[in-house]
Every structure is written in C-alpha cells, then in structure tokens.
Amino acid sequence: MSPVPASPEILRAKVAVLHKASYAWALQCCGHDISLAEEVLQNAYLKILDGRARFAGRSGFKTWLLALIRNTALDEYRRTFRRQARFTVIDGGLEAPATDHAPDLNLAEMQTRDNLHEALAALPGRQREVLTLVFYHDLTLDEAAGVMDLAPGTARTHYERGKQTLRKTLDRAEMLP
Numbered sequence: 001m002s003p004v005p006a007s008p009e010i011l012r013a014k015v016a017v018l019h020k021a022s023y024a025w026a027l028q029c030c031g032h033d034i035s036l037a038e039e040v041l042q043n044a045y046l047k048i049l050d051g052r053a054r055f056a057g058r059s060g061f062k063t064w065l066l067a068l069i070r071n072t073a074l075d076e077y078r079r080t081f082r083r084q085a086r087f088t089v090i091d092g093g094l095e096a097p098a099t100d101h102a103p104d105l106n107l108a109e110m111q112t113r114d115n116l117h118e119a120l121a122a123l124p125g126r127q128r129e130v131l132t133l134v135f136y137h138d139l140t141l142d143e144a145a146g147v148m149d150l151a152p153g154t155a156r157t158h159y160e161r162g163k164q165t166l167r168k169t170l171d172r173a174e175m176l177p
Contacts, residue, residue, distance in 0.1 A: 011048055014061050021137055025066050028132050029073035036076065044072040059146045063139060067147040070129075119169040127162030130155050 015022070026037040026044075047053035047068065055064050120128055126148065133144035145155035 008049065011055070015045060015048065015065065018062055018065055021062070022065060022069055025132075025137060026069050026073065028129075028136075029070050030076075036073075040069065040073045040076050043076070044069045047072065060143060062137075063143040063146045066133065066137060066139070067149070070147060115170055115173040116166075119166050119173070122169065123162050123165055124158075126150070126158045127165065130158045131162045131166070134159065 022044075023037065023041055026041040027034070030036040030040055044053070044065075048055075048065075053068050055061060058064075059067075120131065123131070129148055130141070130144050133139045133147055134141060139147065141155050141159055142152050144159075145152045148155060150158075
C-alpha cells in the first residue's frame with residue numbers, strides 16, 4: 001500500500017500524474033458529458049485540496065482517486081435529479097456526444113473501435129464500469145472492486161459476465177457484412 005501523502009504538495013503531484021486517467025474516468029462516470037465530467041473532476045479535486053476527502057492509505061492512491069471521482073459523479077447525479085424532479089419532467093437523461101474519428105485510422109480500425117464502444121456501452125452498468133477500470137485504467141479486479149465499493153467476488157462476477165457478453169457481441173458484429 002502507498003504511504004499516506006503528508007502535504008498538499010504531495011497530493012497535488014499525485015493528482016497531476018493521474019489527471020489524464022482521472023479525466024477519462026470522469027467522462028465515463030458522466031456518460032461522456034464533457035462539461036459535467038469537468039465539473040465532477042473539479043469538485044473531486046476540491047474535496048482533496050480542502051480536506052473533505054482524505055487518502056487513508058487503505059488502497060492505492062489511484063484506486064482511492066477513481067473511487068472519489070465516481071462517488072462525486074453519483075452525488076452530482078443525485079443533486080441534478082432532485083433539482084430536475086422539483087422543476088421539470090425528466091425526459092431521458094444524458095446522451096453521449098458523437099465521437100470524432102481520428103484521421104489516421106483506417107475504415108476497419110474505425111469499425112472495430114466503434115463496435116467495441118457500442119458493445120461496451122450496451123453492457124449493464126457494473127459490468128461496463130469494471131471492464132473500463134480494468135482495461136482502460138489498468139486496475140486489478142480487487143482495485144476495481146474498491147473503486148466500485150463492491151466485494152471482490154462480485155466485481156469478478158461482473159467482469160467475467162461482461163467479458164462473455166462483449167465476446168459474443170463482437171463475434172456477431174464480425175459476422176455481419
């Protein structure tokens with residue numbers, strides 16, 4: 001386990017090193033809504049800097065940070081839901097913006113990437129989260145379980161089911177003309 005950071009400078013340095021991964025995870029947690037992800041990430045960083053969130057060293061710093069971002073996003077969704085429920089009729093939720101294709105990808109690579117993104121987006125929430133944490137954020141299953149506040153066995157189950165579903169979905173996509 002990592003030692004507990006002792007000073008704000010150490011915290012800032014650790015957060016800075018993980019900023020790119022933190023932003024990507026915030027986007028994932030916010031349904032790819034860029035402005036919401038930026039707000040969630042800023043709120044998570046503020047919680048760290050003003051001492052409302054403290055790293056206790058019970059997990060790795062990255063695991064703790066990603067869990068903080070996830071919980072901050074959930075808090076924001078709850079606040080937004082309550083606010084909308086008071087004043088408007090809720091009609092559908094957030095939509096992910098269309099992704100731009102990098103110009104250097106060939107058509108087959110773009111199709112494979114799009115198929116993977118669609119298959120991943122179609123998974124149930126916990127399966128999608130655990131696979132994202134393991135594959136895109138290089139966490140172990142135990143670390144992903146910590147971020148998601150799940151028992152390791154539960155995370156492992158969601159991981160295996162998600163992989164099976166992805167495999168079947170991608171195999172079907174390859175068979176299409």
